[in-house]
Amino acid sequence: MGNTVQFRLAHAGDLPALIDIDSVAAHDRRRAELLQHWVAARSCHLLLLDGHLVAYGVLHHHFFDSGFIEMLMVGAHVRRRGLGEALLQHLVSRCERPRLFTSTNRSNQPMHALLARNGFIASGQIDNLDPGDPEQVFFRPGVGAAQPAM
Template identity: 40%
Template sequence: MEIRDATQSDMPAIYAVDHMAADEGSRRQHIREWVSAGHAIVVVVDSVVVGYAALEYNFFGYGFIAMLMVDKASRHKGAATALISELEKRCKTDKLFTSTNESNKPMQALMQSMSYEPSGTVYNLDEGDPELFYVKRLEGSR
């Protein structure tokens, strides 16, 4: 398993991993922006991109995992943990935030397993599915 910066040539593979990017829409635009800005990383197994993540700093100046996606066939094999661990190393702030829908139980379990703490809830982003926010205090000054 290799974690590296995402490149323009990775975008078709990232689109394939992310079902929300199946058509030309806002998700593809976000992916293009993350990759172009150097905010995206990929996880590669046997020369195949099986997941990606994006780290931004637009959440009150703190690091924020804006996206984390692993191909369904590659889940529960450590790819998401590896991506988050890499983002924690790269994060320039002493706190790293992320969020997920209340319906996304696997992501909630991952957050708990990686010592992320609940940080709040925002309603009305996705109707009937509140967004749960998490934070992890990172060691050392950044």
């Protein structure tokens, strides 16, 4: 494989490949339904490596009128190659609001490190989503709009 990286919005024809790379969707019907919803809503961004779908991210703008990265998924066979960071930077560049948030489980230390490297700071915690593993919320200024008055 070379190193040609491209980004585009997902379309319905991408659903089988999205399910294949998603570590949850293959055995969780609800995740597959969410993927279908994200694609229909035009909030699912794909990362293609040499023309092959290998990662996706979901960005929407209805979290307290701020951007929110709801999902960042890199196929297991291409992890630890910088693709998650490339996709995260792409999503940051597409944020249309002055604030951008995301979240991940406290136990997901690789994602914590990725977020820190890309200017995200801790911004709170949500309990009771996954027993014993709180959801950590992160923030960074968005790039798509003027900064809010403080």
